[in-house]
Amino acid sequence: MARAAYEPKLPLGLQGAVKAVEGEPTQSVDNQEEIKKLFPNTYGMPLVEFVKGEETAHEKMNVGIILSGGQAPGGHNVITGLFDAVKKLNPENRLFGFILGPGGLVDHNYMELTKDIIDEYRNTGGFDMIGSGRTKLEKVEQFEKGLEIIRQLDIKAIVIIGGDDSNTNACVLAEYYAAKQYGVQVIGCPKTIDGDLKNSQIETSFGFDTACKTYSELIGNIERDCNSARKYWHFIKVMGRSASHIALECALQTQPNICLISEEIEQKGMSLNDIVDYIANAVAVRAADGNNFGTVIIPEGVIEFIPAIKKLIAQLNDVLALPEAKDISRDEQVDFAKSHLTDENLAVFNSLPVGVARQLALDRDPHGNVQVSLIETEKLLSTMVAQKLEKMKKEGTFKGKFATQHHFFGYEGRCAAPSNFDADYCYALGNSAAQLIAAGKTGYMAIVKNTTAPAAEWKAGGVPITMMMNMEKRNGEMKPVIRKALVELDGAPFKAFAAQRDRWARETAYVYPGPIQYWGPTEVCDQPTRTLALEQA
Numbered sequence: 001m002a003r004a005a006y007e008p009k010l011p012l013g014l015q016g017a018v019k020a021v022e023g024e025p026t027q028s029v030d031n032q033e034e035i036k037k038l039f040p041n042t043y044g045m046p047l048v049e050f051v052k053g054e055e056t057a058h059e060k061m062n063v064g065i066i067l068s069g070g071q072a073p074g075g076h077n078v079i080t081g082l083f084d085a086v087k088k089l090n091p092e093n094r095l096f097g098f099i100l101g102p103g104g105l106v107d108h109n110y111m112e113l114t115k116d117i118i119d120e121y122r123n124t125g126g127f128d129m130i131g132s133g134r135t136k137l138e139k140v141e142q143f144e145k146g147l148e149i150i151r152q153l154d155i156k157a158i159v160i161i162g163g164d165d166s167n168t169n170a171c172v173l174a175e176y177y178a179a180k181q182y183g184v185q186v187i188g189c190p191k192t193i194d195g196d197l198k199n200s201q202i203e204t205s206f207g208f209d210t211a212c213k214t215y216s217e218l219i220g221n222i223e224r225d226c227n228s229a230r231k232y233w234h235f236i237k238v239m240g241r242s243a244s245h246i247a248l249e250c251a252l253q254t255q256p257n258i259c260l261i262s263e264e265i266e267q268k269g270m271s272l273n274d275i276v277d278y279i280a281n282a283v284a285v286r287a288a289d290g291n292n293f294g295t296v297i298i299p300e301g302v303i304e305f306i307p308a309i310k311k312l313i314a315q316l317n318d319v320l321a322l323p324e325a326k327d328i329s330r331d332e333q334v335d336f337a338k339s340h341l342t343d344e345n346l347a348v349f350n351s352l353p354v355g356v357a358r359q360l361a362l363d364r365d366p367h368g369n370v371q372v373s374l375i376e377t378e379k380l381l382s383t384m385v386a387q388k389l390e391k392m393k394k395e396g397t398f399k400g401k402f403a404t405q406h407h408f409f410g411y412e413g414r415c416a417a418p419s420n421f422d423a424d425y426c427y428a429l430g431n432s433a434a435q436l437i438a439a440g441k442t443g444y445m446a447i448v449k450n451t452t453a454p455a456a457e458w459k460a461g462g463v464p465i466t467m468m469m470n471m472e473k474r475n476g477e478m479k480p481v482i483r484k485a486l487v488e489l490d491g492a493p494f495k496a497f498a499a500q501r502d503r504w505a506r507e508t509a510y511v512y513p514g515p516i517q518y519w520g521p522t523e524v525c526d527q528p529t530r531t532l533a534l535e536q537a
Contacts, residue, residue: 003417003518006123008077008427009455011448012052014085019053020439022046026463029199029483030470038480039466041178042171042443047201049461050435058089058438061156064096065113066105067132068162068169072191072207073214074418074426076121076129078161081430083118089438096153101133102169105146105158123423125210126415137169143176150184157185157437163192163205164482167445171465171480174443185442187433188465193414195245195531196484201463203451203536206429209421209529211239211413212246213516216253218409220512223254223295227508230293231401233283235378237408241301241369243486245531250297251497252530255509257294258282259501261494262305263487269307272352276381280388280398282505287400291508298378300410303356304370312345313370316360321476330362337361356380378406419516420526424455432460452528452536492534 025044028035036043063086067075079097086093095113098104111117111130121129137143150158160170167188174186190197193211198204215238222234236256240246244262251259258279265275279296286294303309319325319340320333328336338361341349349357359375382404392398418426425448432446444462451458468482487494503509517525527533 004119004122004124006420006423006518008081008123008424010428010431011458011460012456013050014428014431014435014460015052017053017055018050018435018438020435020441021049021051023049026467028466028469034471035466035469035480039171039175039443042175042464043466045441045443045464045466047461047463048436048439048441048444049459050432060090060092061086061437062094062096062154063434063437064098064105064110064150064153064155064158065130066098066102066158066160067127067130068101068160068166069132069134069191070163070193071127071132071414072193072205073125073210073414073416074206074422075127075161075191076124077418077423077426078189078191078206078430078433079113079129080118080122081427082159082434083113083115083430085431085434086437089434096155097130100131101135102137102160102166103133103135104130105137105149106135106142108145108149110149110153123418125417136165137173140176143173147177147182147184155184157187157442159187159189159433159437161189161191163190163194164197164484166191167197167465168469168481171443171469174465178442185437185440187436187441187462188445189429189433190445190447193246194240194243195249196243196486197482198485199468199483201447201449201467202445203449204425204529204532206422206426207414207418208245208249209425209532210416210419210516212249212253212529213419213513214413214416215246215409216250216513217515218412219250219254219256219295219297220510220514222407223256223510224512226293226295227510230291232293232403232405233382234295234405234407235298235382236295237298237300237378239410239413240299241304242484244299244302245487247297247299248487248493248497249529249531252493253511253513255500255504255511256297257286257505259297259497260299260302261487261497262299262302264489264494265302266305266307266310267489271308272306272384275306276384276388279381279385280392283385283389283402284392284398284400285506287398289506292401292403295510296381298381300377303375303377308348309352309360312341312348313360315341315345316370317364318476320361320364334358334361353380376406376408378408382406416516420518421451421528425451428455428458428460432462435460436462452533492537493531496530496534
């Protein structure tokens, strides 16, 4: 009850009456001509910032909301922020939630979100208010089927809360409805615990703050156990298939002995054996000091960043997108894939442990990607490190013991009760989405900036989704997508980590952050992630 009673703080620009101030026209981050051609009705629109305005009457409008993709802490606060703001604009406004993601829009599966329902979910984790789903909105039949229920409920705008793929779909939907002049607005909100939906306009995606604090508490607990028992090396895999933001943030918060950064592995052209050597040498150095224990943080998608394996996966993706690949059984899939590989890629494929190679050649997720979360990278690496250490023992370069424990922190962080930062940030995003609708905008993503300052000084507004897009290969063809943000190796967060990691590798410099604090001094409870603080410093 006390947590539900927490009142999220709003930026000054969203308190009271609001005015939308437009900036300069925008263009996409790359492939400008192609993106402009694909999105003629929603390209080149200006940035928007909300400032204090004068009270004006607002016509009645109904709004639909969709939670899309994986869960992230704070989603309910986006919905409560949107609800409060649309009701403030006009008490007759209504909010409809589409059940279990974008599929709810297509299948006309919805519920009206009333004050009684909304109040139950304030400041709570999860997406269980209306559920989420991974249906991709990309076909004309889906857009038209969705329009039927939009017309029936007299909905003026749809708000889609999602990551880069979901917001790419939101942009496509906005363009389609604008081209047809249907008068339906589409607004996006930046969600993903992976932290890879950020750019010059989006400082952080919601959920990243809470997830990293949750994982860091767990990693800190393991480090404390590790330092108490002094007999295990703990291999800890964390979420982050396309970028290592979570691994890096957790390392900055807990100071493990080793943290792998996928982007650095790719830049240095490291092989799987190089990574194994790096870990094994650190184990040997600590053993020489009498420390036969340690912690290793591994990003979920690291295997895709090893250049030789990345090349192999790229060809496998193309092979499995071939029309003839659709009709073969799972048993035939591996042989089919191998028969189409270049000699170089086949050699890499055959060098991998059988289970890993098989996983790379089998099912893809809805976006056509390898399901890396199913590959037990933490066990793969610890097994290979053990083999390397056996060799070093025979050579006399390792005289210690090596026993391991394995962990994968994924679902543990996706539905946690949002930190105060995420509770405030998400509530402000919901308010921004409502104001974008009131301002008549479509094809925009709600944003909140200046987020390392106190919440009252945050700046709310909107960015055209087309501004974030470029062309990339998906499922064998070039498609417009929002560009993912990877860890920048010349950025302040990575540099802060790199400056300390050699010391952390040898010493036991663990930090135990403990649980997320909701009450107490601001400097304890309301801090953003180390990543955000370093980037905005």
